[in-house]
Amino acid sequence: MTARQLFLPNHHPSDALLVAYGAGSLGEGLSLAVAVHLAHCPDCRATLAEVEALGGALLEDLPPAPLESLSLSATLDRLDREEAPGNPCKAMRMRPRCSRPAAPSPPAPSLPGPLRAYVPSLEDLSWQRLAPGVRRVELLPRTASGGAAQLLRIAPGTALPHHGHGGLELTVVLSGHFADELGRYGPGDLAEVDGDTNHQPIADSHRDCVCLIATDAPLRFTGLMGRLMQPFIGL
């Protein structure tokens, strides 16, 4: 055990949520929230490995579906084209770790890996004032599967009224802390709130609390986001 492990997250996604993430049935925003937690949490990465092993075993067990007659040769033809001399994809295959698009600039050290594809750094964002003590950046205003994700920056001591609602809402802390009836949440901690949960988070440290909030439906003005936005959209 190293000293750094004192900072491992205390609040984790449920097994059911990790199964949904691993099965690929969560929308992009919810998946992003889970991935940010995973970046902090070796235990949940171990659980995810088990979920994916389960997916592999289920794949193994499927009765094979007949392929088109030229399926293999069509694939080999495509492979030949990739392997042709002068094709840059050849180099891509032999050194696959270089195949990902290079990050445009060195990532901010504090930003979890999965978030880097979405924002350059927490400092360079144009935060939009949403309510006293609360600023927001829309990350995924509306994903193809209907979810949404935003970053909130909450000033110390700001309480966020919350009520129960029908959908799934995931909050993962990026910096600072907030507290609710279930405990205190710091970097990497994930709060999973669905239909039957009710909580009132309060940013409780001496610095801003920055968190990522993802929901499974857009523009459903319920939950944390809804209460924050209602005064501004006239509901």
Next chain:
Amino acid sequence: MIAPLASLLTHAAGADRTPDPAAARLAADQSADLIAVAAGDRAAFARLFAHFAPRVKAYMLKLGMPGQRAEDLAQDTMLSVWRKAALYDPAKAEAATWVFTIARNLRIDMLRRERHPEVSDDELLEHEDDRPRADDVLDGDRRARRLRGALASLTPEQAEVVQLSFFADLAHPAIAERLDVPLGTVKSRLRLAMAKIRKALGDDDQ
């Protein structure tokens, strides 16, 4: 669009299955083939294709994808296997697990035009995982055998929610509605199923 429940459950009632020693040997062969593919071995690729492409296609068909797209996605998956073979680490996952994650991500990309945000091994934050890795505890063959045993030990209700989670592309509330049980029941069945998987894979002794 959504496959009928009955077809999803064909394989759900797995309680009578017993772990298959041949399956474990197969897993080791597949890992060896993937490593050979990383070195450019096309015969190994053809073997993996013959095994996995029809299963990836079946996986996509189960998820309600039309035949031609399922075929395309199976081919794309195998092409990705060829390209990324050098990334495969046999100590960390079965070949089937690895192929599953590739197919899953390509499907999300193709169908929803979305990404599946993930953590790559080389960008882990702050904490190095210094626990023994799964391969130190359990080699690949034993892992495959134990996983099959755990799958076979799921109750029909647990197997059903596992199948629906992987093959119906439904959120948990929709699964609950479909089975006419409370949301909490779906989540607790998944928790119990994962507890069995975890126990079987030897991760229960921490």
